[in-house]
Amino acid sequence: MRAPSLSPLLVFAVVVALLAGLPVASVGLNLFVGGTSDTWSHLAQTVLGDYIANSLWLCLGVGSGVAVVGVGVAWLTAMHDFPGRRFFEWALVLPLAVPAYVMAYVYTDFLQFVGPVQTALREWFGWQYGDYWFPDIRTLPGAMLMFVCVLYPYVYLLARTAFLERASGMLEAARTLGLGPWRAFFSVSLPLARPAIVSGVALALMETLADYGTVAYFAVNTFTTGIYRAWFSLGDRIAAAQLAAMLLAFVLFLLMAERVSRGRARYHNTTGRNRPLAGAKLPGAWGWLATLACAVPLLLGFVLPAILLLKMALTEGDAQFGERFLLLSRNSFVLAGCTAAIGVLLALLLAYSARLSKTLFAQGLNRLVGLGYAVPGAVIAVGVLIPVTRVDNWLAAQWTVWFGYNPGLLLTGGIAALVYAYLVRFLAVALHTVEASLAKITPSMDDAARSLGLGQGATLRRVHAPILRGSLLTAGLLVFVDVMKELPATLVMRPFNFDTLATQAYTLASDERLAEASTAALAIVAVGLLPLIALSRQISKSRRA
Incomplete structure (x- = not known):
């Protein structure tokens, strides 16, 4: 050199x-x-264990969720034909326009005791407070669900591209060897798309670890909330920096794990037959099940939050x-x-x-x-x-x-x-x-x-x-x-x-003024739609390229 x-x-x-x-x-x-020893001792004895455990659980839950949802809808839209497929090809990226903390505010208002869901249940069945059990969204599993709803498009985008670019010739060869659709997926397509899937999961996990609004609002102690509290509540910038260093170590570990997980494996395409396969048409009920599978993450990740935000902002x-x-x-x-x-x-x-x-x-x-x-x-x-x-x-x-x-x-x-x-x-x-x-x-x-x-x-x-x-x-x-x-x-x-x-x-x-927060949140979502519209147009063209 x-x-x-x-x-x-x-x-x-x-x-x-x-x-x-x-x-x-x-x-x-x-x-x-050497920072204030009392501050660090206090953190170590009280909340540091929660920071580590909650961060690990978040990574495990969000990583598994975005992988399952992202790979599933990517495989359906890339390799199959079913009602609404062309719409879902580009629409499935829209949840990226909704920040996770906005999603948390919307679903908290929607599912809380005085929200429309529980109010309707009490009116329909004549229930009173204490007569029924309803899951609390403001928990660690609730935070996982919020992140999965908004971050699965990272895996969807990368996995779908990998399926379209790599799967055609290999799948044709697999079919000539007698492999059925499921065996071809697990034996050929999924291994070839593994680097893209892992990269998408890593991006989602880095966004999860970087989040503050969602975990703070749901009272889930993570390193990000700890940094904010150490800086402003305890007034110890050294303790905040040391917590930040631990969070940075988490992120670097994710990047290294993604690189090491590949090992010495290589994922080259050795065929020139890279034209996308004509989507296999799913017959009857299978086609509508595929439509439902794509509609659910889009509904939960974008349509329902957008409608609720718009309603709260207008009313x-x-x-x-x-x-x-x-x-x-x-x-x-x-x-x-x-x-x-x-x-x-x-x-x-x-x-x-x-x-x-x-x-x-x-x-x-x-x-x-x-x-x-x-x-x-x-x-x-x-x-x-x-x-x-x-x-x-x-x-x-x-x-x-x-x-x-x-x-x-x-x-x-x-x-x-x-x-x-x-x-x-x-x-x-x-x-x-x-x-x-x-x-x-x-x-x-x-x-x-x-x-x-x-x-x-x-x-x-x-x-x-x-x-x-x-x-x-x-x-x-x-x-x-x-x-x-x-x-x-x-x-x-x-x-x-x-x-x-x-x-x-x-x-x-x-301050629990969720309806008032809807105006600013809706403006953020509206601005976030601008690049996604351009990106969605490119996605819709890629299938027909």
């Missing part, structure tokens, strides 16, 4: 990678710092709807817009730097930047606040010396530190989108631009940027929606008296 040349773009990539890795390094270093809604709601929307859109614009620009420069450098070093820098997406928002928030607060205090002291007055906290007192945390968390989303599109542009276009006298900057501006316009817009939209939904980092790092739609929904729901 040749040594990388120190071009301005490569130096820029190094700086961005260091800034992206700073929060994780800050969290890791606090493992070796009751936020009592402060109006100027207050517009202010919350402005705050959310400013944060999301700034992060998306900066993220797309950084992603374009990083991807172009790796393209020009053509070295493993440049590619490794981009992979380091991309790791931020695997780190929970609460961990990044703690990792950002510790070093940025020190820089803030130093700047305030120097400003006082230079200009004779104290300006306050310049970084953490505004949205700058919060945008930084968002970039560390979501820059990978934009980077992967831009890299994938940039790789499709033939290098001969670069050579042609250079032969016409264009430098690197002019080539990027006049050749690549126009070609990548659609991908850049897609990348920006994805980052925008992710920031709109982000709750843990926003709760920890928001400036004083600065709320967003996500924090408003969480605050109202925490």
Whole structure:
């Protein structure tokens, strides 16, 4: 490997990678710092065991659930024909638009004692309080169900793609050997799709470990809730950082387990017959059972929550709807817009730097930047606040010396530190989108631009940027929606008296004002639908490609 040349773009990539890795390094270093021993002893003796046990149970329950649901509907829509299949191909991804904490608020209102379900049961059967048993949704199994309903599309998307791309030729060979549909599925299709399934499950589990709103509202103690309490309730940033380091270890363990689980197995396609099979038509009742199997997760994960949110927003809604709601929307859109614009620009420069450098070093820098997406928002928030607060205090002291007055906290007192945390968390989303599109542009276009006298900057501006316009817009939209939904980092790092739609929904729901929370929650879901509409259109075309 040749040594990388120190071009301005490569130096820029190094700086961005260091800034992206700073929060994780800050969290890791606090493992070796002696915090308040009383705080850590208190946590170890009271709730640390619950944090570990609940996190493990959540991973086990959610991982099993998303695997079963995601693989099941992926297999049905990819390899069979039944009533409504073309609709379900794209509609099954819609639950991704609903944050898990919004789902938790909706189902709590729907299933609580005074909710419509239990009220209808009491009216129909003449029951009174204590005459019947009804499951409590605000429990650990209830939290598992919420996560499964909104996160199964990760497995569905990856597994369905694997079935469509890998299964055709192999399944035809299996049929010639006398294997029936079920044996072919378990012996051929499922093993070939295993890497995609495991990757989808790993993504779902990382989202589960990163969640705060759902587990906090359901009173399920996990590492994320512990980080928030240690920082704000106990006032011990070292204890919060140490809990964040343990949560980070959980996430790294998941990533390593996903890699190790493959072992030395390889999953190459050795046939050129990759055309998707014509879907096997399911006759009669089997076809309607397949329709029902696809309808249930869509109904529970999107249709019912959307209808309930819309009903609550129209009938009751936020009592402060109006100027207050517009202010919350402005705050959310400013944060999301700034992060998306900066993220797309950084992603374009990083991807172009790796393209020009053509070295493993440049590619490794981009992979380091991309790791931020695997780190929970609460961990990044703690990792950002510790070093940025020190820089803030130093700047305030120097400003006082230079200009004779104290300006306050310049970084953490505004949205700058919060945008930084968002970039560390979501820059990978934009980077992967831009890299994938940039790789499709033939290098001969670069050579042609250079032969016409264009430098690197002019080539990027006049050749690549126009070609990548659609991908850049897609990348920006994805980052925008992710920031709109982000709750843990926003709760920890928001400036004083600065709320967003996500924090408003969480605050109202925490105060048991679920109907009022519906307005902000519905706005978040509506914004989340934008990229899914584009994604769904691509999914609906893939079957007919």
